Every structure is written in C-alpha cells, then in structure tokens.
Amino acid sequence: MDDDQIRSLVDSRNGTVKPAIYSDAQLYELELERVFGRTWLFLAHESQIPKPGDFFNTFMGEDPVLVVRQKDGSVQVMMNQCRHRGMKLCHADSGNTKAFTCPYHGWAYQVDGALQSVPLEKEAYRGKLDKSKWGLIKAPRVESYKGLIFANWDESAPDLVTYLGDMAWYLDGFLDRREGGTEVVGGVHKWMIDCNWKFAAEQFCSDQYHAPYTHASAIQVLAPTPQNKPDGSPLGDGQTERPAWANGLGGVQFAGKGHGSAFFFTENADANVWVGGEVSAYFRETYPEAEARLGKVRALRLAGHNTMFPTLSWLNGTQTLRVWHPRGPGRIEVWVFCIADKAAPPEVKEALKKSHARAFGPAGFLEQDDSENWIEVQKVLRGHKARQTDFCMQMGLGFEERREDGIPGITNGTFAETAARGFYQRWVDLMTGKSWNEIEAAGAAWEQEVIDA
Ligand code: FES
Ligand SMILES: [Fe+2]
Incomplete structure (x- = not known):
C-alpha cells in the first residue's frame, strides 16, 4: 500500500475512517515498523524492577524485550532473542538474575546484554567467535516519566517529554x-x-x-x-x-x-x-x-x-x-x-x-x-x-x-x-x-x- 492509499483511509478534517485500518494484514505489518518501531512505548513501572539484576519481560509491539535494572541503577531494554538462532532467551515474567542463559544451546548473556559465555567455545569455534559482536540488540532510547519506563527504537524520535x-x-x-x-x-x-x-x-x-x-x-x-x-x-x-x-x-x-x-x-x-x-x-x-x-x-x-x-x-x-x-x-x-x-x-x-x-x-x-x-x-x-x-x-x-x-x-x-x-x-x-x-x-x-x- 503506498502513501497516497494510506492517506485516503483517514480524513481527520471531515471525520471519516475506512475500516481497512482495523483489518488489513499489510497495514498491520507496516504498523509494526512505522508505529511500534518509532514511538515511545510503555514497558514497566520503576517499582517492578527496584534492584540491580531485576528484570521485567514484556513487548514492544510484537518484539519481546527484557527491561533490566543495571548495577549503576540505570535501565536497559534489550531484545529477548538469542543472537545464535533467535530463541526466546528468558521465559520468566519477571525476577532477578545475574545472567540470561539461552535454553536452546546455552549461550549466556550478562544483564547488560553482553555475550558472556558460549558452551564448548574452544572446541566448536576454535577461537574464531568474536563474542563482543554478539551481544543482545538494545533499544537505543530508554526514558522514564514519573515512574513509568518507556523505550523507543527510533534514534531520531523526540525526547519523551516532547513526545508527550x-x-x-x-x-x-x-x-x-x-x-x-x-x-x-x-x-x-x-x-x-x-x-x-x-x-x-x-x-x-x-x-x-x-x-x-x-x-x-x-x-x-x-x-x-x-x-x-x-x-x-x-x-x-x-x-x-x-x-x-x-x-x-x-x-x-x-x-x-x-x-x-x-x-x-x-x-x-x-x-x-x-x-x-x-x-x-x-x-x-x-x-x-x-x-x-x-x-x-x-x-x-x-x-x-x-x-x-x-x-x-x-x-x-x-x-x-x-x-x-x-x-x-x-x-x-x-x-x-x-x-x-x-x-x-x-x-x-x-x-x-x-x-x-x-x-x-x-x-x-x-x-x-x-x-x-x-x-x-x-x-x-x-x-x-x-x-x-x-x-x-x-x-x-x-x-x-x-x-x-x-x-x-x-x-x-x-x-x-x-x-x-x-x-x-x-x-x-x-x-x-x-x-x-x-x-x-x-x-x-x-x-x-x-x-x-
Ligand atoms: S539459539 Fe540460543 S544458544 Fe542457540
Ligand atoms: Fe467503557
């Protein structure tokens, strides 16, 4: 669907919408990219992850993400998706951890998302795996507003207060x-x-x-x-x-x-x-x-x-x-x-x-x-x-x-x-x-x- 077709679905000046916006699969795919990939999305309340290592498992659109309290008190948001074969890394709704270990082949990530260890690293990868390149994908923008934690995938988005x-x-x-x-x-x-x-x-x-x-x-x-x-x-x-x-x-x-x-x-x-x-x-x-x-x-x-x-x-x-x-x-x-x-x-x-x-x-x-x-x-x-x-x-x-x-x-x-x-x-x-x-x-x-x- 091109931009003109999308524009024809909503007339906010005269007050009409076309029902395709609620049912069309192609538009939905585009929403995941252009709405949920660019806006500030609420993830968790600060009170749910008070201590270092506390995490809350949620979603940005359909993307599973982990919201994790760091040692320095900051919050990082990272994809709940192992970099090896894409397995969902953590299945607990919330909790406290020192590391996230993938249930498929056992890659383990630190709470800041860095890849920490890989089973049989020497035997299987023979020293050729650069672990620094395979950390979890992180949301580049994370901000809180009065206790509510939000993240945004879009580096060019306005700050949260401007967005509000x-x-x-x-x-x-x-x-x-x-x-x-x-x-x-x-x-x-x-x-x-x-x-x-x-x-x-x-x-x-x-x-x-x-x-x-x-x-x-x-x-x-x-x-x-x-x-x-x-x-x-x-x-x-x-x-x-x-x-x-x-x-x-x-x-x-x-x-x-x-x-x-x-x-x-x-x-x-x-x-x-x-x-x-x-x-x-x-x-x-x-x-x-x-x-x-x-x-x-x-x-x-x-x-x-x-x-x-x-x-x-x-x-x-x-x-x-x-x-x-x-x-x-x-x-x-x-x-x-x-x-x-x-x-x-x-x-x-x-x-x-x-x-x-x-x-x-x-x-x-x-x-x-x-x-x-x-x-x-x-x-x-x-x-x-x-x-x-x-x-x-x-x-x-x-x-x-x-x-x-x-x-x-x-x-x-x-x-x-x-x-x-x-x-x-x-x-x-x-x-x-x-x-x-x-x-x-x-x-x-x-x-x-x-x-x-
Ligand atoms: S998919 Fe996670 S270790 Fe293989
Ligand atoms: Fe109601």
Whole structure:
C-alpha cells in the first residue's frame, strides 16, 4: 500500500475512517515498523524492577524485550532473542538474575546484554567467535516519566517529554498526586481480546459517548447511590447524587500529538461510582495534598479515560493502567497494572486492588462491556461489504477550542471525537513514513486547522 492509499483511509478534517485500518494484514505489518518501531512505548513501572539484576519481560509491539535494572541503577531494554538462532532467551515474567542463559544451546548473556559465555567455545569455534559482536540488540532510547519506563527504537524520535506534549499535564494527575509517586500493586493481569489494537486505544483516547449506553447495566446497579458531600458528610435521607458523567454534564475532551483524554468536573470525590468505600474516602482525605501539588482542576479530576499514543491507556480513580499489545490485525494482548500512590496505607492499596479488579480486571464488569463491543465490530469486518464502508467520526467537528482555565491543548466537550480524529491523524503521519520533524509540524498544523475551522 503506498502513501497516497494510506492517506485516503483517514480524513481527520471531515471525520471519516475506512475500516481497512482495523483489518488489513499489510497495514498491520507496516504498523509494526512505522508505529511500534518509532514511538515511545510503555514497558514497566520503576517499582517492578527496584534492584540491580531485576528484570521485567514484556513487548514492544510484537518484539519481546527484557527491561533490566543495571548495577549503576540505570535501565536497559534489550531484545529477548538469542543472537545464535533467535530463541526466546528468558521465559520468566519477571525476577532477578545475574545472567540470561539461552535454553536452546546455552549461550549466556550478562544483564547488560553482553555475550558472556558460549558452551564448548574452544572446541566448536576454535577461537574464531568474536563474542563482543554478539551481544543482545538494545533499544537505543530508554526514558522514564514519573515512574513509568518507556523505550523507543527510533534514534531520531523526540525526547519523551516532547513526545508527550500537553499529555504530561494529564499524566501528572494520575502519577503525581502525592509525595513519593506511585507503584504497581499486585501482579499484571494478561488476557487476549479478538480486536484490533486501535479500537481499544481510540476508545480510551476519545470515547466518553459509549459510557451511558454500553455501561447502562453497571450504572443501574451502582447509581444513583447514596453519596457523600465534598466534605465527606453524608447527604440527607433519601437524597442521591448521580455521577456527573451519567447526567451528561459538562466535561472536557483533550487532543494533542495523537494522545487524548476525556473527563468530567466534579467537586464530589465520590462521583466516581466505580470505586466507592475506602477508595473514595482515601481520595477525599488526600485531596488537599493533591490540590497543593497539581492545582484544583487536576486534583478534582478523579474520573476520566486517557490514551498516550499508541497503546498506553489509564483511568483515574479505578487506577487501571493498561497496554494493548498488538497480536495481528484482529487481536490484542491486554496487560493491566493497578497503580497506587506509594504513600497510601496498605489497607487502601488492598482496597484499590480489589476495586480495580472488580471494574477493570479480566472479568471486570466494565471491562467486559467494553471488549464485547470491540470483538463484535471486528467480527463484522470479516465481511467484504462491511470493509468498504466509511465510519463516522464527526462528533463535535468544528467546536474545538483552546481554554483559558489552565487546561492545556486542543479541547472540546466531553462528547466529541476530536481526540479520535487527532489519534488517526498521528497514525497517518507515522504510517506515511514522515520524519519526526515533519510529524511534529503536521501535528501542530492539524491543531491550528481545527481551531481555525
Ligand atoms: S539459539 Fe540460543 S544458544 Fe542457540
Ligand atoms: Fe467503557
């Protein structure tokens, strides 16, 4: 598929996409190279590999990589692929080691990726193997942002903070509420969903519109429900307060550099009905610290969904952070982490873990609602005719604005598809092989155009 054909698949100015972007095998191969080979990909949380020799086994796109803490405290990211015949070197999910030894013929690598020893080296290679040339392939760029470790294969990519742009402001609201930062609580939930990675990433980027309908049954169970006032005192007898978003009240959608977020304003920490109990009480108690660090708007932003392009998503309140690892055009492997403030007491971390799993674990009531949609759309796309249509992505077209209340970036009302349009524009810019300078310029031009429209 050439660049003109790729450009014809997305019209971010008029709000249409062609379904081939979710189903075409050739495009998927190109994505592995041009999206997953060039963007900053989340790999692990610092708290998962605190000591030298600690490692976490994960993926960049479909490429298996090891994230390894070095003796000097730095982090290196290397292909989990033996240089001899390509065997997967390490099969453990995580752990601590002095070396990685290949299970096929026994080549052993130091934690910095250098090839350390080769069985029968003298007899088999007769002194002719230059071990210094056969170390593990390393990601040239590794950076952390407030506890999250990312890597990038592309030496020409902008640094991580530039890549994040205004998204850093939103990410801070998740990671920087309290002194000491965050940590991962419990293990990583992993499961497969039969859908294209962009359905999941785009929904978390942009789609608040699905919530009142897709999650209607969960809303009926959980709200209206007796709630507390912002100061924690109970509402009067029989008084109830529905969550702001269920009432369709005002909120904000943000779009920038392919990233996106949508959230509602509420002065009531309990308005995020998915959490409740000890978790709500904790957010209420720690609100003053969060406000002092982040300001009122971000401190109050307890409910909202977010995607950092391409595949890192998170939800405030339920504290779920997830990566949509691509597994072919019609499949993803979902990896889900529960994130808690390090300073939270153990019983709060335990409560967070439970409320997180209840809503967004593999059998979570909201998780199930969401993935059902993506699976069904993907199934429909097996049809020939189904793949010839245009999808409508026009919500809120022309109503984008820049706010003056400190919320950065291009914004719209919560029920909009601005962030989806920005997400697919960034996808096209990457997929047509532009340089990073061209990509950043195209992103800025897109932002100006949607504001001027
Ligand atoms: S494939 Fe690893 S030692 Fe042969
Ligand atoms: Fe949802």
